Amino acid sequence: MPDADLDASLHLWPNLNAAHPSTGLLLGNGASRALWRPFTYFSLFEEAQRVRHKPLSLTDQALFKSFGSELFEPVLSALNTTVRINAALAISSSAPLNRYYAIKEALIHAVRSVHIPWRLLPTATLQLINSELRNYHSVYSSNYDLLCHWAASHAPEGFQSLFNDDGDFDVRHTRGTGTRLLYLHGGLHLLKQQDGSSRQRSASGSQLLDGFAVNTPGDVPLFINESNSDDKLKAIRSSDYLSWCLGELAGHQGGLCLFGQHLGASDRHLLEAIKQARPAHLAIAIRPLSEASIISQKQHYTQRFADAANIALHFFDASSHPLGLCDLEVPVPVPIRKRR
CATH class of the missing domain: 3.40.50 (Rossmann fold)
Structure with a gap:
């Protein structure tokens, strides 16, 4: 060596x-x-709890706790599966879909709080x-x-x-x-x-950051956080x-x-x-x-x-x-x- x-x-x-x-x-x-x-990735989950605009609610946090993980992808994927199963079984509950969008929205605001804006990149x-x-x-x-x-x-x-x-x-x-x-x-x-x-x-440029979690229902942002x-x-x-x-x-x-x-x-x-x-x-x-x-x-x-x-x-x-x-x-x- x-x-x-x-x-x-x-x-x-x-x-x-x-x-x-x-x-x-x-x-x-x-x-x-x-x-x-x-760019500090030590806890995006914690960042999503304290962002000013639409942070993770206590109900959302309970979902993460039930998974024993702070990863967003498996929680969002599970909610997406639940929505599809409810639709197939004609179950009218809107709670899973509401939580799906709420968590995605908290995620996008958390990422925006740490990510460099496109306009600032020379x-x-x-x-x-x-x-x-x-x-x-x-x-x-x-x-x-x-x-x-x-x-x-x-x-x-x-x-x-x-x-x-x-x-x-x-x-x-x-x-x-x-x-x-x-x-x-x-x-x-x-x-x-x-x-x-x-x-x-x-999407390209600023659109990739501004709307990364705004996509077709059922799609999940593919990244593994802390x-x-x-x-x-x-x-x-x-x-x-x-x-x-x-x-x-x-x-x-x-x-x-x-x-x-x-x-x-x-x-x-x-x-x-x-x-x-x-x-x-x-x-x-x-x-x-x-x-x-x-x-x-x-x-x-x-x-x-x-x-x-x-x-x-x-x-x-x-x-x-x-x-x-x-x-x-x-x-x-x-x-x-x-x-x-």
């Missing part, structure tokens, strides 16, 4: 990538927060992200925000599409060549349909798209760059997928806050891969990577800070 001494030194990304190129990029919440500080930032993503064959993201999707849509040439002309996920009809964007935990631009299949929304790893894995296995994406990570070939991905306990399923892939090496971004912080972060990752001695770990300064540049961060307007 090249960095086994665990000192406070860090490679510069251009030098490291030249010596040990990465064919894949795994993005985590830290990558999104480098651009927009409010074109130059979209171009920079777009250009950097093109340097990899596969980009795996555990974030459900719209940053990568917006950036790729800014200039779609050079990116593969995993969805057919109708927007349905069908890996047999991959279109185009170049970089693949795989959203391991789903995204605000994705939907789970009544039959369990996945599709990509046709929860433990077991709950996330269960939700992933229930989706054709998400299970395929995780399988692709587990089969990744070549070097893999980790940027903003802590691989904490809640993402143990991602850690196991990486170990299964046994990439040629891992290039891991670290924020150089202090010497003690650098060593602590190195220890964290070294411990995570202690039983994978065949995977070489290389650590680099996150600020030397295009996605970690200091001037990439978008200032948060004061009214947004006050609202939070």
Whole structure:
């Protein structure tokens, strides 16, 4: 392991990538927060309870408690199934449908409270992200925000599409060549349909954020918010798209760059997928806050891969990577800070 001494030194990304190129990029919440500080995914469920406009009611919260989970997708899917069963049995109760829409509305307001508005994203930032993503064959993201999707849509040439002309996920009809964007935990631009299949929304730009939960009755936003790893894995296995994406990570070939991905306990399923892939090496971004912080972060990752001695770990300064540049961060307007 090249960095086994665990000192406070860090490679510069251009030098490291030249010596040990990465064919894949795994993005985590830290990558999104480098651009927009409010991107904190520690508890979207709690955010949905305290938003000013139509938060989760006590009845809604009781539904989540009955599932023993804070994931929105399984609760919404269960309500959707209940609505259809009631219709088939001629049961006239409107409560399930009312709760279905109420929870979706609370969800959209919670996401809006942490997500960067489309109007604040500079074109130059979209171009920079777009250009950097093109340097990899596969980009795996555990974030459900719209940053990568917006950036790729800014200039779609050079990116593969995993969805057919109708927007349905069908890996047999991959279109185009170049970089693949795989959203391991789903995204605000994705939907789970009544039959369990996945599709990509046709909206673009600000419409993707403003109306991501306003869609055909029965469709559920396909993304996995904060929860433990077991709950996330269960939700992933229930989706054709998400299970395929995780399988692709587990089969990744070549070097893999980790940027903003802590691989904490809640993402143990991602850690196991990486170990299964046994990439040629891992290039891991670290924020150089202090010497003690650098060593602590190195220890964290070294411990995570202690039983994978065949995977070489290389650590680099996150600020030397295009996605970690200091001037990439978008200032948060004061009214947004006050609202939070």
